[in-house]
Amino acid sequence: MDKYTDLIHQTFDFPTEEFTVENNELLFNGIPLMDIIKQYGTPLKLTYLPKIGSQIQKAKRLFNESMQKLDYKGTYTYCYCTKASHFSFVMEEALKNGVHIETSSGYDMEIIKALYKKGKIDKNTYIVCNGFKRERYRQHITEHINNGFVNCMPILDHLGEIDYYKEHVKVKAKVGIRLASDEEPKFEFYTSRLGVRYNDVIDLYEQQIKPDDRFELKMLHYFINTGIKDTSYYWSELSRFVHKYAEVKKVCPELDTIDIGGGFPIKTSIQAEYDYRYMTEEILRTIKRICNEEGVPEPNIFTEFGIFTVGESAANIYSILDEKLQNDKELWYMIDGSFITNLPDAWALNQRWPLLAVNHWDKEYRKIQIGGMTCDSQDYYNSEMHSFQVFLPKIPKGEPLYIGFFHTGAYQEQLSGYGGIKHCLIPSPQHILIDKDENGELKTWQFAPEQTSEAMMKILGYEV
Known part of the structure; x- marks a missing residue:
């Protein structure tokens, strides 16, 4: 069986300074991402201040x-x-x-x-x-x-x-x-x-x-x-x-x-x-x-x-909601977010970011396309900088798969209109901040919750 961990180690000089894996789960700058997901859920944006x-x-x-x-x-x-x-x-x-x-x-x-x-x-x-x-x-x-x-x-x-x-x-x-x-x-x-x-x-x-x-x-x-x-x-x-x-x-x-x-x-x-x-x-x-x-x-x-200062400090984390085989070979993983509304440069400029699975590194990998939640046909992600395709682990029955887009700290909130109205009314995700205390221990807190329907309705002029 070709495991996802084997694919990454064979493709890159892995682990790197910022990406490591423990117990088949990804760490970003030493942050155990599964712990963040268990505490806050997805979708989420995180910023690692150091x-x-x-x-x-x-x-x-x-x-x-x-x-x-x-x-x-x-x-x-x-x-x-x-x-x-x-x-x-x-x-x-x-x-x-x-x-x-x-x-x-x-x-x-x-x-x-x-x-x-x-x-x-x-x-x-x-x-x-x-x-x-x-x-x-x-x-x-x-x-x-x-x-x-x-x-x-x-x-x-x-x-x-x-x-x-x-x-x-x-x-x-x-x-x-x-x-x-x-x-x-x-x-x-x-x-x-x-x-x-x-x-x-x-x-x-x-x-x-x-x-x-x-x-x-x-x-x-x-x-x-x-x-x-x-x-x-x-x-x-x-x-x-x-x-x-x-x-x-x-x-x-x-x-x-x-x-x-x-x-x-x-x-x-x-x-x-x-x-x-x-x-x-x-x-x-x-x-x-x-x-x-x-x-x-x-x-x-x-x-x-600008980009150099803040870009590599952030990540967007999503759950795979479901998989869809649309013909003989096009398998889609559907995320609980949107590229057009959360990562607009992916749509507007064909911008690529480091993309990695957060969990299930010991599972077999497969070629997939990633679909966002809007009704727009352009709301997808299907290639990496090093490859014209995307590979992620197979989803074990009854278990969630989480993925992360990394180095997303520059421009995406500004371009998507943070807190405003998005395509198909897909909300801005919650934003989590991570820092280190005086003892070098990680501390996390929520900067902003997921955008509410009430906030959108108010902007649109509806009585709530």
Whole structure:
């Protein structure tokens, strides 16, 4: 009999740092998942808070060690992108590890106010304000600057944005400029819709920023949608950006920082396939080489890590409700949730995550398709990153099978509209938080129960 455990051990170098098996049951970062299921039931989302801190410290260590190795003169600052996950427990866990913050909208700034009120940040925290800004966002930025947030920095996204700050900012202020990067060759557009054209940057500085003593151009920012990858496209865009930095630096002495947007990727399969250290060193070598060629000092570096910060901290756990053989060969396992509503990137972007059975590792495996609970034909999952198919254990008669999708901590709640209305009114699952106490023992608590029908009816305007 070909057991599920044999399949996993033969396919991967297993066990891994985060995935282990005891008594034919899966542990995730040392968390006995069956114990969580027995306590809380399914479907559930869990977040293991210590993973957030370990990811931050990993990136800080990589950049600081690589800077020392290469004798890189600039400093390194880690920013967390709030858009990856706005939850308070994520923000507070990240801030414990000395991060700064990158925002995307006016409502983000309400989070900044709340964090400051709770003493989680102070007025020296960097708040890098990105995005195309409506009135509310510009107003919040201005209020923070005028109230003494000395490192609240609007990143100008178009030529007219500076006009608002000129009219309303009353104190000295730092600003940045986002450069409009070229998109991937396969993308539908040549140039990003966001940011200022390369050819307009120096004119923007010399005509709009330099003449006003209140404003100091400190940062150039660019964003690569693919994230940091070892591709000719990535290195070409990075080189073009650093050359432009050097050009602007020669006319703007106070400019001293670059923000590399688009962060490290996370593991979308059980096995790691990414050399973070190599990429870090190559980024630094590229910047250092071009700056030396151009005769300008090496800039300080900011990175914006959202997915990398929070993605690997979370998992979605489901029960298999039933199995259905729909023809001679298409066997379906039906879950007590939905990909479209719980993990929308699986549907919208064909995103893959590490998928493992939680129990029954000693049972025979079979090829299956996984179906969600909505009536939509697209609500399914049938391939892994390492394979064009999915294998899971056979379901023993009278016993439940549980499965987990891992590294689901970034964007899924934001994209699915957490607590709102979902396709076929499939509810948001309960959310469980897991941490360690001072003795290293796991502690769990429920952050939110499963969304109720009453909450949905109220949103829809029905009397309950």
